[in-house]
Amino acid sequence: MKIYTKTGDAGTTSLLGGTRVLKSHERIDAYGTIDELNAFVGLLKDQKVNAERADFLKQIQDRLFTIGSALAADPDKANIKHPDITEADIQLLEAAMDEMEVGLPALKNFILPGGHESVSFAHLARTVCRRAERNVIKLAQNEFVSEVIGKYLNRLSDYFFILGRKMALELGVDEVIWNSRNKS
Template structure:
């Protein structure tokens, strides 16, 4: 099977179910942003190779993002055998944040992104996650979107922020608080 089909050369693509839509469609933007996020989660997994628990969780997150992308890529009204995002997936992120936060100093200010390359990757993934969340909300304004998808993306962006703080400590990087003038 060839990767290129040439069917999108004029700016349209197919949803799962066969419906063709513009590549500028908000649905395409939503699942494309989820795909972009998934790639950055892969980058986070790459630098977490020596932390088996974190790597396992990041793989779980990537699998959930593939699920979300597949759900968002499905034409309205079409049904496929795609798993759902469950409340347990959201709770897992919350539990992981709670565990990490026990080792973190209390947050008193906003933190400027950066301090170490790996910390910056966490922040980039967090901001892409926020965009995926916004795009999913935009889609939900006009079409049905499972609310757990939006909750998951919201919680995932929180997780990525907490992860950035944890990685900052692991890398012995300075957290620079934002101090407005």
């Protein structure tokens, strides 16, 4: 099977269900950003420091693919079957964050991305996740999007923040603290 179809050459693509929309459509932007985030999660998963978390990060990739398929489905075609994100998925993220926070120093300052390449990848995932969340919220203003998707993405960005902190601790690198300029 060839990967290229040439059907998108004129700037349109098909949703699940067959409806063609512009590639600039909010729905395409939303699931495209989810795809971008999934690539960053793969990069995070491949970091040696995350070897013990690789299975959990793979599970996050699976959930992101689930979200992508939900966003790619034509909301006007109710007979399209795809897996769902559930509250249990959110609870798994919360439990993972609670576990990672054990042993982390108290957060007293804003933290800047950096300090180690692997930690920076966690911050990239966090910021792309926030953008995906904004895109989903924007789409939900005009079309149906399950509320649990936005909740999952909100929690997932928190997960990546905590993951970056945990990775810095495990790598033995200092977190980069934001130092504001004092205004007189």
